[in-house]
Amino acid sequence: MSGRAPLILISAGGTGGHLFPAEALAHVLRRLGLRVVLVTDERVGALAEKFPAERVVSVPSATPSRRSLRGTIDAVGQLWRGVVASRALIKRLGPAVVVGFGGYPTVPPLVAAWTLGVPRAIHEQNGVVGRANRFLARRVSMIATGFPDVRGLPRGVRAQIVHTGNPVRQTVIEAARTLYPPAHKGAKLRVLVFGGSQGAKVMSDVVPEAVAKLPPEYLARLVITQQAREEDLPRVVSTYRALDAHAEVRPFFADLPQRIADAHLVIARSGASTVAELAAIGRPSILVPLPGALDQDQAANARTLADIGAALMLPQTDFTPERLAAELVARFDNPERLTQAALAAKGAGRTDAAERLAAAILGLAGIDPARYAPKASA
Structure with a gap:
């Protein structure tokens, strides 16, 4: 030097x-x-x-x-x-x-x-x-x-x-090189669920119950990867096991950016880092902003992707098993919607x-x- x-x-x-x-x-x-x-x-x-x-x-x-x-x-x-x-x-x-x-x-x-x-x-x-x-x-x-x-x-x-x-971290930049794996009608749908660095209880409460409400033909095609808190892990695993669902549940994923890249759809909170990583990697999402935040920053973050068609923003009051099951069925039936959302997210990525x-x-x-x-x- x-x-x-x-x-x-x-x-x-x-x-x-x-x-x-x-x-x-x-x-x-x-x-x-x-x-x-x-x-x-x-x-x-x-x-x-x-x-x-x-x-x-x-x-x-x-x-x-x-x-x-x-x-x-x-x-x-x-x-x-x-x-x-x-x-x-x-x-x-x-x-x-x-x-x-x-x-x-x-x-x-x-x-x-x-x-x-x-x-x-x-x-x-x-x-x-x-x-x-x-x-x-x-x-x-x-x-x-x-x-x-x-x-x-x-x-x-x-x-x-x-x-x-x-x-964004180098691992995100590397994951961003993975092209979006287009979902096809009648094929598997890979869904990733997480709620921040420590997971979110609402994800453990809602997502397994939503999966339980899917018609059998959709459940058979779902591949779900979910982050759950240690205290929620037994009941989440038990629910998926009873459904004979293809699911992987852990309290932490060290390779989360690559798992985002491998997913057809991400269900998550909308912290700034999550939104930035979804855009950089270019993946469609259902975002549930943290309620009760003083500045409603997560809602503002989610809106940046929702406004361009890259994400569906659901207030936590609307994030119910019934609503989520309906949203999953809609994406099974119209996978082109996911591809369009992925392109929109990628266009906003930096x-x-x-x-x-x-x-x-x-x-x-x-x-x-x-x-x-x-x-x-x-």
Whole structure:
């Protein structure tokens, strides 16, 4: 390398929804020869074990409660301690840019960078801006977005918005190379069901009962792969076994992107990462947004695919065994509908979002990556 490579400080909350796109960006930055440090909180646990950073630093953070004044006061105190710790870290490391991916653990490093005049950016993965990013929006130099339109951003920040898309993991990019396996009338229909990193109880409640309501000729052609929580696993397996259904049920799938690629239809929640991966890989879906969310971000995410015919969005109140069974029968009878939805999803996919985000961040800092990229060996 020519000179010491600049450092990019990435901050992300301790959930996969924030860490996965941050990880995708980090891989690109490292490939360009830049240095990366991850700042997060203690919740990150095993999720950060493979994060491509030279260091993972934990700083104090907390989520203010809207129900308890005492809880809010305690959280603000914890966040302030995080700002103090982050200021010391930034002074010591001298990052060229500080990038946040949402969640309250990103608030201390971004506020610290703001007070020190360090270039800073946030990335919003959802169709509705989260509370932490909404707070930070007026204090950053750039707001990168996963969707073309993001609701809830404060007025006066439009000039800072750059639509990059949602970075996806390398395993998703590899799975995206798998062509959609067209479903044919009278043939098998492969359905994948999952509800996020820990599964969702509603999927275990509804999907097996919907399968039980299928006419025998459709049940015989169904191949179902389902993620279920450990506590739900016995009853889900028992239901499918009693039906003699062709089913594989596990609490976790390490190869989930490839399983998405192998499916004719996906039934899932609509977190930002799930929606980005469905679009990148190009698979039709039935999406059930998480109800009761403060910002209704999952509904906004699902709508981006539903509006282009790539997905059916079902509110959880409508996600009943009877309705799902009817939707499955409709797709058995009209498999061309699935192929059209797959094409629509693929058209909205973006597998270069991490590269686009990296370019925007380096541009913000005035960094020419060609100066630092590793030279090819002779």
